[in-house]
């Protein structure tokens with residue numbers, strides 16, 4: 001298996017969908033295809049609705065799109081959906097779990113060793129260490145800046161990113177990442193920048209992805225090998 005920090009899927013721009021910004025299949029698939037063509041490294045399907053049929057239909061269509069671009073698709077929250085998609089699409093399907101979601105160890109057991117499984121760690125080195133021990137593929141920290149998508153998320157210190165460097169897992173920064181804040185998150189140590197509004201809320205999605213990717217490439221990060 002590729003060592004986590006050497007996995008090219010776990011570096012760069014991580015786009016996360018939003019059902020308010022992309023309210024139907026057409027806008028969702030069109031925007032994600034544009035973002036994939038512009039070079040995102042990872043795509044997360046995040047839909048908080050209870051409509052299982054819609055979630056299956058949309059995530060299955062996104063899996064097909066992601067496969068064409070050789071980009072993994074990460075499912076937010078829903079282990080059962082990730083497992084069902086994995087049976088159809090294989091190891092390119094991953095899962096993101098928060099602290100209130102399914103247990104990471106159970107997800108690792110059910111999805112297998114090759115699946116990308118990410119964990120929300122807020123700004124806690126304790127949560128990050130526990131997630132690493134339970135088999136996380138990447139560790140997500142935030143929110144670092146004011147977020148239009150999730151303004152109620154707890155604020156986090158950028159310094160947590162360097163505190164967890166020795167865990168040896170890719171670090172994802174989330175929350176208010178845009179063209180003005182990307183450099184700070186990257187310089188503080190994030191290998192990956194997770195973004196909703198500054199991609200899918202923009203009139204020029206491809207231009208937004210390219211500008212964010214340029215910010216990642218231009219900034220050296222703390223604690224990286």
Ligand SMILES: Cc1ncc(COP(=O)(O)OP(=O)(O)O)c(N)n1
Pocket residue numbers: 014016044046076077096097098099100101118119120140141172174194
């Ligand atoms: C990459 C990434 N990081 C953090 C989150 C937040 O997950 P969680 O705390 O479970 O909150 P919800 O997204 O479920 O509202 C994420 N989704 N992705």
Ligand SMILES: Cc1nc(C(=O)O)sc1CCOP(=O)(O)O
Pocket residue numbers: 120141142143144146147148149150153154174175176177194195196197198
């Ligand atoms: C889904 C999510 N989780 C967060 C956390 O801090 O855990 S912040 C967030 C939303 C990120 O959206 P935007 O890029 O528009 O700020």
Ligand SMILES: [Mg+2]
Pocket residue numbers: 076077096097098099101
């Ligand atoms: Mg969650």
